[in-house]
Amino acid sequence: MSPLPRGVRRAMLLRSFAVQGSWNYRTLIGTGMAFVLAPALRHVHAGDAERLRAAVARHAELFNAHPYLATVAAGAIARLEAEGAPPELVGRFKNALRGSLGSMGDRLVWLTWRPACALLMVALLLGGAPWGVAVAAFLVSYNALHLWMRVWGLNAGLRDGLQVARALREAPFERLGDWAGSAGAFLAGLAAVLAVGWGETPGLPYTALGAAALAAGVLLGPRVRIVAGIGLAALLIAGVVLASNS
Numbered sequence: 001m002s003p004l005p006r007g008v009r010r011a012m013l014l015r016s017f018a019v020q021g022s023w024n025y026r027t028l029i030g031t032g033m034a035f036v037l038a039p040a041l042r043h044v045h046a047g048d049a050e051r052l053r054a055a056v057a058r059h060a061e062l063f064n065a066h067p068y069l070a071t072v073a074a075g076a077i078a079r080l081e082a083e084g085a086p087p088e089l090v091g092r093f094k095n096a097l098r099g100s101l102g103s104m105g106d107r108l109v110w111l112t113w114r115p116a117c118a119l120l121m122v123a124l125l126l127g128g129a130p131w132g133v134a135v136a137a138f139l140v141s142y143n144a145l146h147l148w149m150r151v152w153g154l155n156a157g158l159r160d161g162l163q164v165a166r167a168l169r170e171a172p173f174e175r176l177g178d179w180a181g182s183a184g185a186f187l188a189g190l191a192a193v194l195a196v197g198w199g200e201t202p203g204l205p206y207t208a209l210g211a212a213a214l215a216a217g218v219l220l221g222p223r224v225r226i227v228a229g230i231g232l233a234a235l236l237i238a239g240v241v242l243a244s245n246s
Contacts (some may be wrong), residue, residue, distance in 0.1 A: 066105020075157020
């Protein structure tokens, strides 16, 4: 059961989209976190302007996390503030959370999900889909995870407070990352084949090449990310050059 009213939770979620709006080298997203927490702090410290100012100042200090998972910390911290936890405990809790939230989000979003969504867009373009359809596919697939992470994170933090680490362990982030890695490898193979055969009429050699590339992508996946990435980039460039010269 959340200790905060629905309006406060909604305001925190909307503000989380601007958590990087005041990013700087001194506090990183610390001031952004204070901005996200401000509705909860105003609710908790209503009628006590001095305590409110002190709480905002404490939460404007150095903090960093993946922006999509910053809501986990915001929700948990808001719960601790609502329960009257000592500032020292809240500070230690924030320091313990920030490394995990950064690494988990980076591995899932930047290393697997975003590349897979971009490869989906490239494969659609090379396959003849209109630009609008390809771009819409990227935006919808990418933001489906992005928006879910923000909403899930805030709810998990508000629900679990100090015990939010359990929710992070049980979240399907690793499975989603594995799935996105496999899907990205599949789409990379497909995009390479489409680029090499761009403008050509598919025949038996083309079909065989496509099957081989798709199978290699699925079987090898991210285990050969660097080598495969270089090879696929070379194939994509070669396909574009050949198509432009034909």
